[in-house]
Amino acid sequence: MSTVLEVKDLGINFGGLRAVDDFNLEIEENQLYGLIGPNGAGKTTIFNLLTGVYVPTDGVIKLNGVKLNRKVPSAIAKLGIARTFQNIRLFSDLSVIENVKIGMHNQVRYSLFQGILRTPAFHHDEDFIEKESMKLLEVFKLHSYAHIKASNLPYGKQRELEIARALATNPKLLLLDEPAAGMNPQETKELMETIKHVRDQFKISILLIEHDMKLVMGICEKITVLNYGTVLASGTPSEIQNNKQVIKAYLGE
Amino acid sequence: MKKLKENKKLLILATLLGIIGVFAIITVLTQQGIINRYYSGILLSTCINIILVVSLNLTTGFLGQLTLGHAGFMAVGAYASAYCTKVVFASLPAIVSFPLALLVGGLLALVFGVIIGVPTLRLRGDYLAIITLAFGEVIRTILLNLSFVGGAKGYSGIPRYSNFMWAYFLAVATVIIIVMLIKSRHGRAIISVREDEIAAEASGINTSYYKILAFIFAAFFAGVAGGLYAHYMGIIEPKAFTFNKSIEILVMVVLGGMGNIKGAIVSAIVLTILPELLRSVSSYRTMIYALVLIIMMLAKNSPAFKEIIRKIKNKIIKKEAQE
Numbered sequence: 001m002s003t004v005l006e007v008k009d010l011g012i013n014f015g016g017l018r019a020v021d022d023f024n025l026e027i028e029e030n031q032l033y034g035l036i037g038p039n040g041a042g043k044t045t046i047f048n049l050l051t052g053v054y055v056p057t058d059g060v061i062k063l064n065g066v067k068l069n070r071k072v073p074s075a076i077a078k079l080g081i082a083r084t085f086q087n088i089r090l091f092s093d094l095s096v097i098e099n100v101k102i103g104m105h106n107q108v109r110y111s112l113f114q115g116i117l118r119t120p121a122f123h124h125d126e127d128f129i130e131k132e133s134m135k136l137l138e139v140f141k142l143h144s145y146a147h148i149k150a151s152n153l154p155y156g157k158q159r160e161l162e163i164a165r166a167l168a169t170n171p172k173l174l175l176l177d178e179p180a181a182g183m184n185p186q187e188t189k190e191l192m193e194t195i196k197h198v199r200d201q202f203k204i205s206i207l208l209i210e211h212d213m214k215l216v217m218g219i220c221e222k223i224t225v226l227n228y229g230t231v232l233a234s235g236t237p238s239e240i241q242n243n244k245q246v247i248k249a250y251l252g253e
Numbered sequence: 254m255k256k257l258k259e260n261k262k263l264l265i266l267a268t269l270l271g272i273i274g275v276f277a278i279i280t281v282l283t284q285q286g287i288i289n290r291y292y293s294g295i296l297l298s299t300c301i302n303i304i305l306v307v308s309l310n311l312t313t314g315f316l317g318q319l320t321l322g323h324a325g326f327m328a329v330g331a332y333a334s335a336y337c338t339k340v341v342f343a344s345l346p347a348i349v350s351f352p353l354a355l356l357v358g359g360l361l362a363l364v365f366g367v368i369i370g371v372p373t374l375r376l377r378g379d380y381l382a383i384i385t386l387a388f389g390e391v392i393r394t395i396l397l398n399l400s401f402v403g404g405a406k407g408y409s410g411i412p413r414y415s416n417f418m419w420a421y422f423l424a425v426a427t428v429i430i431i432v433m434l435i436k437s438r439h440g441r442a443i444i445s446v447r448e449d450e451i452a453a454e455a456s457g458i459n460t461s462y463y464k465i466l467a468f469i470f471a472a473f474f475a476g477v478a479g480g481l482y483a484h485y486m487g488i489i490e491p492k493a494f495t496f497n498k499s500i501e502i503l504v505m506v507v508l509g510g511m512g513n514i515k516g517a518i519v520s521a522i523v524l525t526i527l528p529e530l531l532r533s534v535s536s537y538r539t540m541i542y543a544l545v546l547i548i549m550m551l552a553k554n555s556p557a558f559k560e561i562i563r564k565i566k567n568k569i570i571k572k573e574a575q576e
Binding site: 122 | 430433434437438439440441442444445448449451452453454455456457458459460466
């Protein structure tokens with residue numbers, strides 16, 4: 001197994017606040033990895049560092065050996081890291097399929113002028129986008145909603161559409177920021193299945209932030225616990241569950 | 254699927270026939286003398302306004318960035334193309350020099366678009382509105398003080414090459430190019446910036462690039478429209494390109510609906526013809542214009558009005574079905 005994502009001694013300062021310090025992470029191919037921690041531990045900050053929204057103060061981030069530091073978010077997305085957001089960010093005025101099509105932007109190569117002049121390359125590529133987008137929607141059983149406005153989807157479906165859009169960029173690593181937030185136990189269970197299925201079908205690694213312990217312990221192969229911006233513990237779910245420091249951080253003494 | 258494609262081809266054919274049909278009718282009417290010089294002037298201004306409105310719609314409606322200096326780009330195009338036909342390409346025949354001049358006008362406006370767009374479009378928020386507002390005024394003031402293009406006296410003696418044919422087909426070309434752009438992956442990228450910039454970036458879209466792209470496209474077409482205007486008027490003055498002109502175009506965009514090309518065309522036609530109709534009651538003109546605007550905006554967004562439109566649409570569809 002080769003390493004997909006390698007993070008070494010990552011840190012960021014916001015003014016005088018050290019939000020993330022000495023953070024290390026290694027994700028292997030096809031791995032389902034969990035990132036947990038109490039509120040304000042810096043989990044989303046780490047996502048923002050990995051995707052280029054924030055520029056790290058120190059440390060190195062490497063995706064398949066390519067350094068990502070100082071790259072803009074769109075360049076990092078092109079290299080193969082896709083993400084979803086804690087508070088869903090869809091293109092809400094556009095149709096469901098348009099959302100996915102925008103995700104597929106970099107999968108085809110036709111130029112601006114080929115697009116305006118409607119050359120064969122345009123038709124070929126657009127047909128490809130249409131077919132692939134439909135296939136992606138079918139994975140999430142969203143194909144019957146393809147032409148309705150994204151904002152009209154029920155909440156759970158919106159979360160799934162966001163994952164579909166992220167997958168449309170053809171990522172090597174998918175970051176999910178609290179995918180089960182606001183879902184009931186039944187929906188969460190279905191989501192667990194979907195996440196596993198996505199990992200197997202698309203052969204990608206997944207890093208997820210989640211507060212729902214049932215979900216994290218149920219599907220993640222490895223977990224890192226974050227507290228006050230530093231790594232508290234890393235290991236398999238059973239190791240984490242029996243770690244004294246983790247219990248202390250979550251439950252108090 | 255196959256039927257869908259055939260339908261599409263039919264639609265394209267019908268649109269092309271419509272475009273040529275309208276042109277043929279207007280040409281015949283002009284030759285018969287039914288459309289006099291005054292009316293054909295209004296038609297020409299309408300076409301110029303369509304170019305301006307549809308291009309501004311690209312930045313304001315589709316990209317979602319408020320720009321208040323469209324008249325500035327128009328001024329750049331107008332003066333540059335006028336200078337070209339009068340001085341640079343003066344020895345060439347009109348059929349060559351005029352399109353070349355329009356192209357130069359458009360390209361110079363595009364260059365100004367790059368100069369303003371590159372630093373400001375990287376920022377978020379309302380900076381662009383303020384900078385473009387300033388740009389429009391700066392351009393006007395510079396032109397006011399440039400003696401080789403007439404300064405405050407205005408730049409006169411511009412050959413009157415613009416005619417309805419040029420304006421009409423350039424307006425058609427502008428609309429087609431912008432529609433084609435919007436309905437491609439690049440257009441989707443432009444719209445995604447309006448919808449959610451952060452999500453667009455995360456989807457691999459270089460938002461800075463697409464912001465500048467949409468912005469300079471709009472600037473280019475505004476420049477071409479300016480060139481048409483200059484060669485229609487024969488004399489241009491800096492005061493024709495004030496902040497008011499920019500607002501006038503913006504009002505047309507807003508009335509037509511942000512990001513709605515058909516609406517933009519209709520509102521450009523209505524709001525060009527309306528002030529002319531109101532000439533007979535000249536002292537109340539601006540008042541009535543304002544009132545009509547307010548009423549139209551209210552009506553456009555009222556549920557009752559939408560219901561009426563829907564009913565009319567249904568009737569038309571039913572009739573077609575019966576046939």
